[in-house]
Every structure is written in C-alpha cells, then in structure tokens.
Amino acid sequence: MTNGLTGIVAGQTSISSTNNGHLIYAGYPIEQLAKMQPNFETTMFLLWHLRLPQETELTELQQQLTHNMVLPANYLALLKQICREPEAPMSQLRTAVSLLEIISPADLTAEAIQAKVLIVITAIIRLHRGQSILTPLAKADYATNLLYLVTGKRPQPRQQLIENQVLLVHADHEFNASTFTARVTASTATDTYSCLTAAIAALKGPLHGGANEKVGLMLEELTTNKRPPVLYLKEKLKQGEKIMGFGHRIYKKSDPREKLLKKYAKELAQQTNHLDWYQTSIEIERYMWAQKHLIPNVDFYSATIYHCLGFKADEFTLLFAASRCAGWLAHIKEQRQQATLIRPSSEYIGPRHLQMMTYEANQQAK
Numbered sequence: 446m447t448n449g450l451t452g453i454v455a456g457q458t459s460i461s462s463t464n465n466g467h468l469i470y471a472g473y474p475i476e477q478l479a480k481m482q483p484n485f486e487t488t489m490f491l492l493w494h495l496r497l498p499q500e501t502e503l504t505e506l507q508q509q510l511t512h513n514m515v516l517p518a519n520y521l522a523l524l525k526q527i528c529r530e531p532e533a534p535m536s537q538l539r540t541a542v543s544l545l546e547i548i549s550p551a552d553l554t555a556e557a558i559q560a561k562v563l564i565v566i567t568a569i570i571r572l573h574r575g576q577s578i579l580t581p582l583a584k585a586d587y588a589t590n591l592l593y594l595v596t597g598k599r600p601q602p603r604q605q606l607i608e609n610q611v612l613l614v615h616a617d618h619e620f621n622a623s624t625f626t627a628r629v630t631a632s633t634a635t636d637t638y639s640c641l642t643a644a645i646a647a648l649k650g651p652l653h654g655g656a657n658e659k660v661g662l663m664l665e666e667l668t669t670n671k672r673p674p675v676l677y678l679k680e681k682l683k684q685g686e687k688i689m690g691f692g693h694r695i696y697k698k699s700d701p702r703e704k705l706l707k708k709y710a711k712e713l714a715q716q717t718n719h720l721d722w723y724q725t726s727i728e729i730e731r732y733m734w735a736q737k738h739l740i741p742n743v744d745f746y747s748a749t750i751y752h753c754l755g756f757k758a759d760e761f762t763l764l765f766a767a768s769r770c771a772g773w774l775a776h777i778k779e780q781r782q783q784a785t786l787i788r789p790s791s792e793y794i795g796p797r798h799l800q801m802m803t804y805e806a807n808q809q810a811k
C-alpha cells in the first residue's frame with residue numbers, strides 16, 4: 446500500500462509522460478515544443494491527434510475555435526445569475542461548465558467545447574469586474590482571444606507569445622489529480638460535461654491548480670506590506686503550514702514547466718514595473734531550497750506572469766483551466782477508447798466485530 450497512489454502506474458496513455466523529470470507531449474519534450482514557439486492550437490492538436498498539425502489543419506482548428514466562442518442568450522442569463530457575487534470563480538466555472546450540457550447538443554466536438562470553456566472563463570472574469578462580455582476577435586489565436594476577451598485590448602506580440610508558452614506548459618501532465626478524475630468519470634461512460642465538471646472540481650483544490658491563487662495571495666501580501674519573505678516563511682513553516690507553489694509528487698529536483706516560466710516572469714516583471722514580485726519569488730525559492738530542499742512547481746512563477754498580465758489572484762486558476770481543458774478532453778477521448786471502468790480495490794481497516802470474525806472463520810473453514 447502507498448499513500449495517495451504514489452508511484453503506482455494506474456493505466457496507459459499515449460498523450461503525455463513525465464519520465465526522468467521531463468514532460469513529454471505525444472513524443473515531444475515541452476522544451477522542444479517551446480522552442481518552436483507554437484500557438485496553443487498546435488498544442489491542442491498534438492494532444493488530441495498525437496501528431497503536429499499541417500498548416501491547413503491549424504487554420505481550420507483556429508476558425509472552429511473562434512466560430513464556437515459564443516454562448517446563447519438563455520445560457521448567458523444563467524451565467525449572470527451564477528456570477529452575481531464576485532467570489533469563488535472556480536466554483537462558478539464548475540457550475541457553468543456543468544450547465545453547458547443543458548444548452549449544447551450532446552455531440553459537440555472537442556474544439557467547440559474548448560472554445561465554450563474559454564468564453565465562459567473570460568465571461569466570469571468580466572462579470573466579476575463589472576464589465577460587459579466581449580465578442581472574440583475573428584482572426585486571432587486562442588491566446589490572443591484569451592487576453593483580448595478579458596482586457597478588451599489586442600495583446601502585444603510578446604504578451605501573445607508568453608501566453609502561448611504559459612498555455613503550452615499547463616496543457617497536460619499525464620495522470621495528475623484532475624485528469625485522473627476526468628478519466629475515472631469518463632470510464633463510467635458518462636457525458637463529456639460531467640467529466641469536465643469533475644475535473645474542474647479537482648483542479649480547484651489548493652494542493653493542485655488552486656495553488657497558483659494561493660501563491661498570488663502570498664506574493665501580494667509580502668509585496669504590499671513590504672514584509673521580509675524569510676520571516677514570513679519561518680512563521681508559516683513553524684506553524685506546520687505548506688508553502689504553496691512548492692513541492693511536487695513526481696519532480697523532486699526541478700519542474701521543467703517552472704524552468705520555462707521563470708524567465709518570462711522576470712521579463713514581464715521588468716517590463717511592467719513589478720520586479721518586487723519577481724525578487725520576492727527568488728528569495729522564497731532560495732529559502733525553500735536551503736531549508737526544505739523543495740523546488741518551485743508550475744504554480745510558482747506562473748503567478749507572477751498572470752499578475753504582470755493584469756490578472757487578480759482569484760482569477761489565476763481559471764487561466765490554468767483554460768489550458769488544462771485541452772488535456773482533459775484528450776484523456777476523456779482516450780479513456781473512452783480504452784472502454785474499461787476504473788474501479789480499484791481498497792484495503793479494509795475499519796472495525797472488526799465479532800460477527801465479521803465469525804463469518805471470516807466460517808469462510809476459511811469451507
């Protein structure tokens with residue numbers, strides 16, 4: 446028995462792997478993909494088809510995504526009700542994605558669902574900010590529309606590139622908690638919206654995707670109040686608290702996603718006058734390694750990137766979901782093809798009454 450299935454191979458996948466500290470999407474290490482500077486459509490296509498797209502396929506995918514970035518009026522009315530309070534955006538996303546089933550035909554494609562999830566995420570952010578919901582740009586990639594649909598401004602080319610890289614590194618991660626949740630749900634032969642709703646519920650937790658929001662809040666507190674990070678960390682660790690954005694179940698020496706993101710965090714922090722966030726992060730990283738031998742994970746430097754792009758801490762996990770949705774959709778499809786119910790066994794450690802012991806003795810005697 447291991448705690449939390451550590452080290453247990455729970456199934457097979459062709460979509461991604463984390464062998465020897467590397468993250469590989471369908472045969473391509475993420476570092477190699479990052480060098481190609483792909484837009485997120487390329488990453489999506491790779492996860493869904495296990496090969497890189499041709500130019501025409503890429504254009505077609507982009508068109509399908511933009512075409513599907515619309516929500517019917519009756520759905521929007523419900524969404525506005527759900528988002529009346531500017532709180533708990535991930536809970537609102539979970540409910541909003543669940544509601545998509547009611548307004549969407551059962552046979553919506555992965556492209557259409559991915560597009561609808563993006564428009565829902567950006568709508569939640571706009572509604573919280575008291576702003577109207579925008580229409581996507583027709584000739585723009587997913588990353589551009591993500592930023593445009595929130596800010597109302599076409600991003601600078603460098604911001605677009607960085608957002609594409611952020612989306613790339615968050616897209617998939619083999620059997621992480623939310624993806625495994627999506628796969629367990631898909632294995633019961635239920636619908637895609639139910640699988641995504643379950644995945645969002647898992648991603649929301651602070652030990653998984655919700656960590657990026659906590660990192661944002663920590664950095665906000667430290668930089669606003671000019672608190673020395675070391676004193677803060679000492680206090681938290683003394684109280685037995687975990688420092689969010691540190692540690693990983695699989696990566697113990699370094700997280701390949703964090704390595705890619707760190708340089709963009711520095712670049713954006715310099716450009717946008719938020720070097721205090723970056724410098725505080727560096728101090729935290731040094732202390733955590735010196736004291737605990739813990740490494741920053743994907744959620745650590747992504748927080749500074751999102752902050753510099755103008756997002757608030759409680760919006761960070763929504764941005765994670767806008768990317769990971771592509772991975773979930775790939776795994777849901779693969780799980781359906783495997784057509785096996787995921788149903789492990791457990792070791793019983795509960796009370797043993799006399800009746801139970803008598804029953805077991807009788808069984809053994811047979």
Ligand SMILES: CC(C)(COP(=O)(O)OP(=O)(O)OC[C@H]1O[C@@H](n2cnc3c(N)ncnc32)[C@H](O)[C@@H]1OP(=O)(O)O)[C@@H](O)C(=O)NCCC(=O)NCCS
Nearest residue numbers: 651652653656686687688689690691692693694742743744
């Ligand atoms: C991600 C995480 C759940 C991985 O956990 P894991 O491999 O199961 O490791 P454990 O939680 O069992 O931790 C092992 C030890 O390291 C400590 N530890 C792990 N992460 C820590 C953190 N972020 N801060 C402080 N201590 C931490 C644990 O307290 C534990 O110490 P102990 O052996 O003295 O009890 C864990 O590192 C964590 O909770 N990190 C913070 C949340 C986070 O950033 N999540 C995003 C992951 S991408």
